[in-house]
Amino acid sequence: xxxxxxxxxxxxxxxxxxxxxTIIERILLLKEQKDVLILGHNYMHPLIYNLSPPExxxxxxxxxxxxxxxxxxxxxxxxxxxxxxxAKILNPTKKVLIASKKxxxxxxxPLRGEQVRALKKQFPGLxxxxxxxxxxxxxxxxxICCTSANALKVILSTKAKRVIFxxxxxxxxxxxxxxxxxxxxxxxxxxxxxxKLPAGKCEVHDKFTVDDIRRxxxxxxxxxxxxxxxxxxxxECTPEVVQEAxxxxxxxQMANYIxxxxxxxxxxxTECEMAANLQNEFPQTEFIRQCNVYCQHMRQIxxxxxxxxxxxxxxxxxxxxxxxxxxxxxxxxxxxxxxIIG
Numbered sequence: 167x168x169x170x171x172x173x174x175x176x177x178x179x180x181x182x183x184x185x186x187x188t189i190i191e192r193i194l195l196l197k198e199q200k201d202v203l204i205l206g207h208n209y210m211h212p213l214i215y216n217l218s219p220p221e222x223x224x225x226x227x228x229x230x231x232x233x234x235x236x237x238x239x240x241x242x243x244x245x246x247x248x249x250x251x252x253a254k255i256l257n258p259t260k261k262v263l264i265a266s267k268k269x270x271x272x273x274x275x276p277l278r279g280e281q282v283r284a285l286k287k288q289f290p291g292l293x294x295x296x297x298x299x300x301x302x303x304x305x306x307x308x309x310i311c312c313t314s315a316n317a318l319k320v321i322l323s324t325k326a327k328r329v330i331f332x333x334x335x336x337x338x339x340x341x342x343x344x345x346x347x348x349x350x351x352x353x354x355x356x357x358x359x360x361x362k363l364p365a366g367k368c369e370v371h372d373k374f375t376v377d378d379i380r381r382x383x384x385x386x387x388x389x390x391x392x393x394x395x396x397x398x399x400x401x402e403c404t405p406e407v408v409q410e411a412x413x414x415x416x417x418x419q420m421a422n423y424i425x426x427x428x429x430x431x432x433x434x435x436t437e438c439e440m441a442a443n444l445q446n447e448f449p450q451t452e453f454i455r456q457c458n459v460y461c462q463h464m465r466q467i468x469x470x471x472x473x474x475x476x477x478x479x480x481x482x483x484x485x486x487x488x489x490x491x492x493x494x495x496x497x498x499x500x501x502x503x504x505x506i507i508g
Contacts, residue, residue, distance in 0.1 A: 172216055175449050179442070183213055189469050193217060196476040202263075203238040204472075205229040205253070207245035208417040209437040209464045212446060214244050214472065223443075225418045227298050227313045230256050231504070242475060243486070246463050248274050250486040251302045255496050262486040263479060265471030269463050271299065272369035273402070277333040279303030281363060285330060289355060293324040296332045296499065302488045304332065306495035310502040314401040314416035317341055321352060323506050331356045333366035337401045340408050370461045371402035374435045378456070379410045382433045386454050398423060399435035407435060424448050437461050 174180040183190070190213065197204055197217070206218035208225060215223060222232060226249040233241050234256040241262045243250035246269040254262040282304055286294065296308035297317070305311060312320035318341060321329055331338045331354045338356030345352050358365035379397055382388060388395040396412040398420045408414045413423055420434060424444060433454040434441050441453040475484040488496070 193473050201238050202240040202242050203236045204242045208440045210244050212442050215443045244467050246271050248301050251488055254486050254488045255493050263475040263484045265475050266466040269466035271463055273366050274300050276364055279307050282307035292328050292330050293326050294330045297334050300333055302492050302496045306492045308499040311499045315419055316507045328353045335365040339405050340401050368402040370437050371400050373459050374403050374407050376406045376410050394429055395431040396429055397433045
């Protein structure tokens with residue numbers, strides 16, 4: 167559906183769409199003229215998210231897998247840099263663009279390949295399971311990748327009693343709790359646990375507290391266990407927040423929960439733009455939004471930046487390059503994960 171035909175349920179968002187009509191139309195024209203696949207991550211602003219067709223929206227891995235199947239010569243990834251890198255790893259013959267190379271990540275930025283090599287020396291022989299939210303040089307030093315949706319399955323697939331899990335320390339803590347619940351004695355080694363690496367955290371999900379969740383429950387009448395109302399949180403939140411939630415999952419799992427359960431009221435403890443995007447998709451559900459919690463890195467992706475990427479395809483500003491030696495090594499752990507999850 168052309169974006170000009172989209173009607174937003176939020177009247178302010180509709181006004182914003184109309185105010186940006188000219189630049190949106192220019193982007194969509196270049197998309198057609200240059201035969202570009204535009205991928206939209208769940209955390210993008212709705213005007214950017216809806217530049218992509220429904221099948222080209224979602225979480226980072228789903229989008230990269232979709233990109234790997236396209237015959238289009240150019241991929242524009244509306245997400246942060248490590249996501250565009252993953253698309254390039256899976257699509258070496260295609261040109262991959264991003265609106266801004268300044269779109270980093272508080273979770274991925276502190277950890278690079280050199281630190282992974284040092285950690286492997288400290289724990290020789292342990293398999294390295296790396297969250298897909300990481301840079302190419304980190305993936306290149308890993309044995310297998312995972313997503314927040316399949317992390318437990320991937321960890322157990324290693325058959326090891328101790329596993330290095332990178333780079334998310336909070337997610338590592340949450341997964342350790344889940345493993346114990348399952349009766350597994352696998353020990354996870356993550357940044358900050360038995361090593362000197364700084365704890366890896368998402369600056370967005372780390373902001374949510376148990377008090378926040380309880381206030382939302384009280385203010386909006388969402389008691390725990392309610393059959394038609396729920397609090398959904400991401401694996402990157404603190405263990406205390408995860409335990410307070412009705413459901414914990416990846417962004418795609420949250421969306422599927424809403425699609426299947428059709429709740430009347432929902433609160434998502436994640437980037438606030440995801441609620442804005444889902445509100446338009448599921449108008450029957452009331453989304454409680456906490457819009458002071460947002461990702462500053464995702465907001466580096468703007469309509470003006472997207473237009474610049476499509477107009478110039480500038481190698482310095484917009485084209486995502488992964489050295490072939492790194493790309494080949496990083497491809498292996500991604501392929502291993504895909505073989506496991508099917």
